[in-house]
Amino acid sequence: MLRYLGRQLLSMVILLLLSSVLIYGSLYLAPGSADAVxxxxxxxxxxxxxxxxxxxxxxxxxxxxYWDWLSGALQGNLGTSIAxxxxxxxxxxxxxxxxxxxxxxxxxxxTIAGVGLGVASALGGRRLDATxxxxxxxxxxxxxxxAAILLLEFFSLKLGWFPSLGAGSGFFSRIQHLxxxxxxxxxxxxxxxxxxxxxxxxxxxxxxxxxxxxxxxLRNSLVIRRHVFRNALLPIVTVSGLQVAGLIAGTIIVxxxxxxxxxxQLLLTSVEQKDYATVQAVALILVGAFVVVNTLVDIAYTxxxxxxxxxxxxx
Amino acid sequence: xxxxxxxxxxxVQLPVGGELRSVIRDVDLTLEPGEVLAMVGESxxxxxxxxxxxxxxxxxxxxxxGRIAFDGADLSAASSRQLRELRLRRxxxxxxxxxxxxxxxxxxxxFLTEVLxxxxxxxxxxxxxxxxxxxxxxxxxxPEHCLHQYPHELSGGMxxxxxxxxxxxxxxxxxLADEPTTALDVTTxxxxxxxxxxxxxxxxxxxxxxxxxxxxxxxxxDRIAVMYAGSVVETVAAAEALTRPLHPYTEAxxxxxxxxxxxxDVIPQISGRPIAAYEVDAGCxxxxxxxxxxxxxxxxxxxxxxxxxxxxxxxxxxxRLGGLHISGEQNSLADGLGxxxx
Ligand SMILES: Nc1ncnc2c1ncn2[C@@H]1O[C@H](COP(=O)(O)OP(=O)(O)O)[C@@H](O)[C@H]1O
Ligand SMILES: [Mg+2]
Numbered sequence: 001m002l003r004y005l006g007r008q009l010l011s012m013v014i015l016l017l018l019s020s021v022l023i024y025g026s027l028y029l030a031p032g033s034a035d036a037v038x039x040x041x042x043x044x045x046x047x048x049x050x051x052x053x054x055x056x057x058x059x060x061x062x063x064x065x066y067w068d069w070l071s072g073a074l075q076g077n078l079g080t081s082i083a084x085x086x087x088x089x090x091x092x093x094x095x096x097x098x099x100x101x102x103x104x105x106x107x108x109x110x111t112i113a114g115v116g117l118g119v120a121s122a123l124g125g126r127r128l129d130a131t132x133x134x135x136x137x138x139x140x141x142x143x144x145x146x147a148a149i150l151l152l153e154f155f156s157l158k159l160g161w162f163p164s165l166g167a168g169s170g171f172f173s174r175i176q177h178l179x180x181x182x183x184x185x186x187x188x189x190x191x192x193x194x195x196x197x198x199x200x201x202x203x204x205x206x207x208x209x210x211x212x213x214x215x216x217x218l219r220n221s222l223v224i225r226r227h228v229f230r231n232a233l234l235p236i237v238t239v240s241g242l243q244v245a246g247l248i249a250g251t252i253i254v255x256x257x258x259x260x261x262x263x264x265q266l267l268l269t270s271v272e273q274k275d276y277a278t279v280q281a282v283a284l285i286l287v288g289a290f291v292v293v294n295t296l297v298d299i300a301y302t303x304x305x306x307x308x309x310x311x312x313x314x315x
Numbered sequence: 316x317x318x319x320x321x322x323x324x325x326x327v328q329l330p331v332g333g334e335l336r337s338v339i340r341d342v343d344l345t346l347e348p349g350e351v352l353a354m355v356g357e358s359x360x361x362x363x364x365x366x367x368x369x370x371x372x373x374x375x376x377x378x379x380x381g382r383i384a385f386d387g388a389d390l391s392a393a394s395s396r397q398l399r400e401l402r403l404r405r406x407x408x409x410x411x412x413x414x415x416x417x418x419x420x421x422x423x424x425x426f427l428t429e430v431l432x433x434x435x436x437x438x439x440x441x442x443x444x445x446x447x448x449x450x451x452x453x454x455x456x457x458p459e460h461c462l463h464q465y466p467h468e469l470s471g472g473m474x475x476x477x478x479x480x481x482x483x484x485x486x487x488x489x490x491l492a493d494e495p496t497t498a499l500d501v502t503t504x505x506x507x508x509x510x511x512x513x514x515x516x517x518x519x520x521x522x523x524x525x526x527x528x529x530x531x532x533x534x535x536x537d538r539i540a541v542m543y544a545g546s547v548v549e550t551v552a553a554a555e556a557l558t559r560p561l562h563p564y565t566e567a568x569x570x571x572x573x574x575x576x577x578x579x580d581v582i583p584q585i586s587g588r589p590i591a592a593y594e595v596d597a598g599c600x601x602x603x604x605x606x607x608x609x610x611x612x613x614x615x616x617x618x619x620x621x622x623x624x625x626x627x628x629x630x631x632x633x634x635r636l637g638g639l640h641i642s643g644e645q646n647s648l649a650d651g652l653g654x655x656x657x
Contacts, residue, residue: 207415208410208412208415208416209415209416209417209418209419211372211410211416212408212410212416212417212418212478213418214372214402215370215372215402215407215408216402216403216407216429216430216481216485217399217400217401217402217403217404217430217434217485218429218430218433218434219399219434222429222433222434226418226421226429227418230420231418231419231420304420305419305420306419306420306422306465306467307419307465307467
């Protein structure tokens, strides 16, 4: 058990390191050097150029720059934005809350709607099942940005139920502002999770251990909870985890559609402004979150399936 | 003494692709308290469905006709609450593959005690003590350790003992054992059979023992019901089934039993393929494969009648009782052996 956890954590650290090298390296090699951003069309004397390069460590070899950057990042120092001349960590800290709230909000929606509808579909009558399946069909065929536009158009502009722009301040205003973006973000994943939950529940319902539980006289609610849902959880958790990890990329689209100043928006504007330090930092955070969520899913497995816990089966 | 279990004219139809298909056709069974009845027949003959019908655990959409009475109470009139009560305290069921039948995600202790704790209000610590007791009774060496293990840590034989222990915990009057050893290896089979025999004798349990092995059936049971295509074709005292099979199908099963097959070094198949209950035509279900079939066998369904000491569903049972079949069978066996030697 502990060995399994150790292995999971070790592979997570290796994955994080690799992705940080890739992120740093790809921007290091990207066209449009930092000099061009710094100096624009000005001609500068070699002495000034040298001094500026030294300030931003541009004259060091790659691995030294990388190491400076990584060790700084680990201490919360994400470098200085060359374009704005402010610490990157400040800009990230300003943008992060919206994204975090959005992802949490969407994750809750995905889990509740996906698992709830999936269970209802598997256990309910034929008509309920057909209705839910029709809805998920629509849900999985609408891309996130289309969903965002449709939701804005209808609930915000036409009905005026929700504000169309901004993140709001204060708990309730925030919920109101983030509802449509979270729904847009959650729609596809919730529909998909509904299908996975339904299939998984149905497979378990057919299982012989369910017949045993009934044959022993266990009441239906207990049979469903302890022998159907509990066993169906493994694929449900896997898919939810992947979906939540996927949301981290999805926020980029949704933040833009709803004018939210989150990490996704920050990433896009920083790319446009060739603000490398910020791009690197945001990319590192997004990829890092993705890797961490995936590791958490793997660890959740451990608690769900005793066969994995004892190392008899690979996750 | 009134019978513990009475099954009369049981018919079961299951939905297959939008239509109902017969799987059980007019089955009659009785079982006295403490008696062991074996149900024997090829795969697909309807043994499991009969057991499930008794438990009230047929697949959704099943149509059931006839009467099933347990301890005098008609089960077709029972509410689902009463059926559950019956499963909780009076009828236990053991399945073929314990690895599929026991939920892999719960510990053995949780599996054994869940019904006691969650349905019968027994405190958890008491339930665990009782679980340890029954594990001892099914001859598991270290019961306390076993309670903490997960199903995948135990062998198939051990798991089947756990399943038997689970059934014993509810102290039933009747056990339905549906091919409880088919999924186990040979030595384990013998141990589990011996265990079941001992336990049911010690606890004076009635048992319906389902198997496709006629010899095993004869060894463990008092009476044997032979099933074919959803019907019981012969019900007879266990000893009689081996020495004087009256139905041609019973005779054919006897010839294909494993130890004779080993001696002959071939597995004598019953010629033709077994048919399903819904494929039965106007005549006797067995007539297409029957070496004694006459014209009437393909025209009218035989009635079940008392022939000698058994109930037999065969037009020619009475004349076969006259002694025709025994010499016939032994000749055919001798021929087989002779052919093998030469
Ligand atoms: N869920 C089901 N739906 C429809 N037919 C079924 C179902 N389960 C079993 N059957 C059919 O019912 C017949 C009897 O099956 P079963 O009682 O399991 O046979 P046995 O236990 O004697 O091998 C078989 O022909 C089988 O194909
Ligand atoms: Mg069967």
